[in-house]
Amino acid sequence: MGVVGLEYEDLVLYAVDYARNLGAKYAEARHHKKTGFEVFSRNGVVLGAGKIISEGIGVRVLVDGALGFSSANKLDKESIRNIVERAFIQAKAHSKLMKKPIEFADARVGRATYGVVEKKPFDRVSIDEKLKLHEEFWKAASGSVKEAKVAVFFAEYIESIEEKIVANSDGAFIRSRIPRIRIEYNLVVDHPQKGTLQRFEEYGASGGIEWLYEWKISEELEKNTKKYEEVLLKAKEPPKEEIDVIVGSEVVGLIVHESCGHPSEADRILGREAAQAGKSFIKPGMLGERIGNENATVIDDPTIPGSYGFYLYDDEGVPARPRYLYREGIIYEHLHNRWTAKIYGVESNAAARAMDYKSEPIIRMANTYLKPGDYSFEELIEDIKKGVYIKSYMEWNIDDIRWSQRYVGLEAYLIENGELKVYVRNPVLELTTKAFYSKIDALGKELRFYAGTCGKGEPAQGVPVWFGGPDVRLRKIRLGVAPR
Amino acid sequence: MKDIVEISSKLVERALSEGFDEAATIIRRNKRTMVKIANSEPSVIQHWTTTEVDLYLVKDKRIIVVSLEPSSLDEVNKSIKELLAMAKNIRESPLYAPLPEPETIQPIPEMVDKKILESTEDPSKLAELIIETAHRETKVDYVAGMIDLTYGEKALATSKNARLYEDSTSLQSYLRAFSGEDGSGQWAVGLRKLDTRKLEEMASIAARYAVESRNRVEIEPGKYDLILSPMVFGNLLDLIGWMSSAFTIFMGASIFMKNKPGDKVASSKLTIIDDPRNPELPGSTAFDDEGINTYSKPIIENGVLKTILHNTKTATKAKTKTTGNAGWIVPQPWNLVVTPGDYKLDELIAEVKRGILVTNNWYTRLQNYVEGLFSTITRDALFLIENGKISKPVAKLRIADKLPRLLSNVEALGKEVYDIWWWEVRIPTKTPYILVRDVHTSKHTV
Numbered sequence: 009m010g011v012v013g014l015e016y017e018d019l020v021l022y023a024v025d026y027a028r029n030l031g032a033k034y035a036e037a038r039h040h041k042k043t044g045f046e047v048f049s050r051n052g053v054v055l056g057a058g059k060i061i062s063e064g065i066g067v068r069v070l071v072d073g074a075l076g077f078s079s080a081n082k083l084d085k086e087s088i089r090n091i092v093e094r095a096f097i098q099a100k101a102h103s104k105l106m107k108k109p110i111e112f113a114d115a116r117v118g119r120a121t122y123g124v125v126e127k128k129p130f131d132r133v134s135i136d137e138k139l140k141l142h143e144e145f146w147k148a149a150s151g152s153v154k155e156a157k158v159a160v161f162f163a164e165y166i167e168s169i170e171e172k173i174v175a176n177s178d179g180a181f182i183r184s185r186i187p188r189i190r191i192e193y194n195l196v197v198d199h200p201q202k203g204t205l206q207r208f209e210e211y212g213a214s215g216g217i218e219w220l221y222e223w224k225i226s227e228e229l230e231k232n233t234k235k236y237e238e239v240l241l242k243a244k245e246p247p248k249e250e251i252d253v254i255v256g257s258e259v260v261g262l263i264v265h266e267s268c269g270h271p272s273e274a275d276r277i278l279g280r281e282a283a284q285a286g287k288s289f290i291k292p293g294m295l296g297e298r299i300g301n302e303n304a305t306v307i308d309d310p311t312i313p314g315s316y317g318f319y320l321y322d323d324e325g326v327p328a329r330p331r332y333l334y335r336e337g338i339i340y341e342h343l344h345n346r347w348t349a350k351i352y353g354v355e356s357n358a359a360a361r362a363m364d365y366k367s368e369p370i371i372r373m374a375n376t377y378l379k380p381g382d383y384s385f386e387e388l389i390e391d392i393k394k395g396v397y398i399k400s401y402m403e404w405n406i407d408d409i410r411w412s413q414r415y416v417g418l419e420a421y422l423i424e425n426g427e428l429k430v431y432v433r434n435p436v437l438e439l440t441t442k443a444f445y446s447k448i449d450a451l452g453k454e455l456r457f458y459a460g461t462c463g464k465g466e467p468a469q470g471v472p473v474w475f476g477g478p479d480v481r482l483r484k485i486r487l488g489v490a491p492r
Numbered sequence: 493m494k495d496i497v498e499i500s501s502k503l504v505e506r507a508l509s510e511g512f513d514e515a516a517t518i519i520r521r522n523k524r525t526m527v528k529i530a531n532s533e534p535s536v537i538q539h540w541t542t543t544e545v546d547l548y549l550v551k552d553k554r555i556i557v558v559s560l561e562p563s564s565l566d567e568v569n570k571s572i573k574e575l576l577a578m579a580k581n582i583r584e585s586p587l588y589a590p591l592p593e594p595e596t597i598q599p600i601p602e603m604v605d606k607k608i609l610e611s612t613e614d615p616s617k618l619a620e621l622i623i624e625t626a627h628r629e630t631k632v633d634y635v636a637g638m639i640d641l642t643y644g645e646k647a648l649a650t651s652k653n654a655r656l657y658e659d660s661t662s663l664q665s666y667l668r669a670f671s672g673e674d675g676s677g678q679w680a681v682g683l684r685k686l687d688t689r690k691l692e693e694m695a696s697i698a699a700r701y702a703v704e705s706r707n708r709v710e711i712e713p714g715k716y717d718l719i720l721s722p723m724v725f726g727n728l729l730d731l732i733g734w735m736s737s738a739f740t741i742f743m744g745a746s747i748f749m750k751n752k753p754g755d756k757v758a759s760s761k762l763t764i765i766d767d768p769r770n771p772e773l774p775g776s777t778a779f780d781d782e783g784i785n786t787y788s789k790p791i792i793e794n795g796v797l798k799t800i801l802h803n804t805k806t807a808t809k810a811k812t813k814t815t816g817n818a819g820w821i822v823p824q825p826w827n828l829v830v831t832p833g834d835y836k837l838d839e840l841i842a843e844v845k846r847g848i849l850v851t852n853n854w855y856t857r858l859q860n861y862v863e864g865l866f867s868t869i870t871r872d873a874l875f876l877i878e879n880g881k882i883s884k885p886v887a888k889l890r891i892a893d894k895l896p897r898l899l900s901n902v903e904a905l906g907k908e909v910y911d912i913w914w915w916e917v918r919i920p921t922k923t924p925y926i927l928v929r930d931v932h933t934s935k936h937t938v
Binding site: 061074079090110160194198278282286403439485 | 525526527528529530531532533534535536537538539540541542543554555556557558559560561562563564567571575578579581582583585586587614616619620623634635636637638666667668670678742743744745749821854855856857858859860861862863865866867868869871888890892893894915932934935936937938
C-alpha cells in the first residue's frame, strides 16, 4: 500500500496510544477507506455514472465504563488528537449516567494482513463493457415478453473496494482489502388490463468481474421475465385450506436472516437496539432451549470465500469463525462482540462490523444460511398431493422481537400430485419463528446464497451480507392472500 | 464568503479548467453529537466532524455524480482529472438539462439555535432529562432511544455562478419506554431549536403509552377502522413523499406512475404539503442542490395530486418547471406537512365503532410499488376501540393493504400536529392523528 498506507498505520497507532495516555481503559482506531464506481440506467439507456470515495479514521474509547466514538476525515495528527479527546471527554461526561459500567471480554486478537484477490480486477474491463451490460440486460428482459411489456427496467452496476487498518490497545493490528461487485435491478412488467408485476433483485459477492460470468444475469432475466409475464397474466388465488409448502431457497435465506440471525445478536438480546430495530424473543438464559426440530441448523459464517459478507477478522481484531446459531433445533450460540461476550462470560465470536469510518463497530451477521439436507427438488415435491412452491418474494417484514413474520411470494406455483402446475398469485406465508423451524420436514441438498444489505444501528449502518439455504418443505400451512 | 463557499467555488473552477462543460459542488460540513440510550443509560456517545464534498460534472451531456468524504482537497482535485477520462467513455444522458441560471435566494431566518450548538459539546444533561422524564411514570421499567444534535453548514457553487451558503442546527430525539411484561410505547421529535418542553412531551408520551398498553389481549385480524398516530402516518408519508419524486416515478417505484397532476388520488380531506420553508422542521432549506429557491407546495391537495417534485432535469423531460426539489439526479421532498383537521383525539376515537388506535409501526415493505400493495408491522401500544371508546390494549397486527386505498379512506384528521423525525420517518414530518376507514390487517396463521 506504499507510503500513504504507512502514514495511516502511524495515525491509527498514534490514536490508540494517545487515548491510552489520556486514561482510556480500552482504545481502538480504524482507518477505513471505501471507493466505488457505479453506472445506472433505465431501459438500457445509461443515465449517468457515480463515484464514491469515503475515507477517514474512527476512534472508540472506553472511559470509566462509558463508551465514546468519534471520527474525522481530515487525516493529520491534530485532527486525530481532536477526535480522540472528543471521544474521551464525552465518554467521561456520560459515565456518571452509567448504572452498569461497560466492560470488554478478553480476546485473542490478531495481527494479520489479508485480502480478497479478484480473478478479474475491475480495471481489466473497459467502462464501455460495463455500459453494454445495461443494454444486454434490457434486451434480455424486454425481449422476452409477448402480451405484456416491460414498462421499466432500472439497473445499477456497482464495484467497490473496502480497505481497513484496525488497531486496538490489546495489540490487534489488522489490515484488509475486500473488493466487491453488485448488480441490482427493478423490473416492472405492465399489462393494460392485468396491471403490473414488480421484481427487485440484487446480486453481490466479494471479488471482481469474474462474478458476472457466474451469475449469467442476462440469461436469468430472459427466462424469468417470461415467467413474470405469465404470473401477471395467469396466476390463480392460492388454496385456502391447509397444504404443504415448498419454501424456495431465496425465501429460506431471508427467513433465517430475519428469524435466526437477527434475534441471535447478543446486543439486541441485551436491549441495545431496543428503540431502533427492537429486541429479541430470545432472552438472556435461553441458550439450549428448543426453537425447532432436528432439521433446523442455521450457521453464520464470515469466512466463506467469495461471499458478500466475507471477513477474516472483525473490527475489534478478533479472528472470525463459523457460528452455529441454531443447531438441530436448539438455540446454540449468539453473535457476540467483546462487550456482550463479557456479559455472557464467553469469548467474542467476531461479529463486530462497522460500515465505514464514521460508524462504531456493532454486532452484525455475515453470511447466514440454513444447513442443507439430501433431497432433490423432485423428491421434495413428489409426495405432495396439494401444495404451493414459493420460489421468490417481494414484500416481507418481521416484528421487532423477530417472532411474527410475513413473506409474499412472487414467482409461485401450485403443486398437485407431485407436479408443478399453474402459477399462484401473491401467496402469503405468515408464521411465527417457532412454527417455521418446527415444521421443516425435509431439506433440499442444494445450498444457494443471495446478497443483501443489512441495516442496523443508529445512525443506521448498511453492511453487505449473504443469506441462503436449500429449498425446504413445510407441512400443514395455511397460506394467506394479499389484498386485491 | 465562508471558507466552504470558496472551496466549492474553486472546485467548480477546477472542473471547468480540466475540461468539463458544467459543474456544481456541494460541501456539507457537520458537527454532530449523538447519545444512544439503552436500559435507561447511555450505550455509546458518538461525535462526528465531517466534510462531505459532492460534485456534479457534465461533459458533452454525459453526467457524473461524485460523493467524496476526502482526507484532503488534493484527493478531490486528483479525482476530477480521472473523472474527465471516465466522462468521455460514458454515454449522453437522456436526463441531461443545463444547470439553471442562479436566483437571488431568500434566506430562511432563525435556522441556527445557539443552545443546540452548545449542547453538541455536552449533551449529557439532555440525555438525563429524557430518561428522567420517562421514569416519572413510576411503572416504566426502562427506556431506550437517542438524542442527536447537529450543526450543519452547506455551500453550493455552480458553473452558472451560484455561490450559496446556509447553516442550521437540528435536533432529533426518540424514546421507547417499556413497562411490565408487555407494555411499550414510543415517540419521536424533530426540531430546529432546542425546546426542552417538547423533549419532555416526547418522553412522556412514550412512557404513558408503555404503561397504558400493559396486559394486551389478542384480537382477530380483519378489516378495522384505524386511527394512525403521527408516528405511523409519518412512516407512510415517507413513502408517499418519495413516490411523488419524478425520478421515483421514472424508475418505476411509485403509485403515481400512472397518474398526472389533477388526478384524484386520495380522500378530499387529505392535503400533504412539501414545506421546505417551515423553520420548525429540520429538513428546511432556502435553496435546492441546483441553487433554486425552495417553496412550499401541495403534493396532494384535498385529495387531488397537485405536484410531482422536480429538479431541472426531470422537469425538462416532463416539459414543466423545476419545483425547487433538486437532488441533481433525484428530486426529493424536504419536509412533509399534513394540513390538520378539527378533531381532538377523543373526538376521532368517538367516530369509531370498532377499530384500533395504532401508535407505532416499522418495517414497511411493498409487494408492488406501482400498485402500492404493502404491509407494515405495528409495534408498541395498540388499543382496541369499541363504540367510540378505547376498551383495551391489544397485541400487534400487520396493516396489509394498498396505499391508494388507504389514502382514499382517510376519514378525519386531528387538530393537534406533531413534529416527527426518527428511524422510520426519515423526512421530517408534521402530522396529526388520522382516522382511516376499513383497513385490512393480518396476523401469522401458525
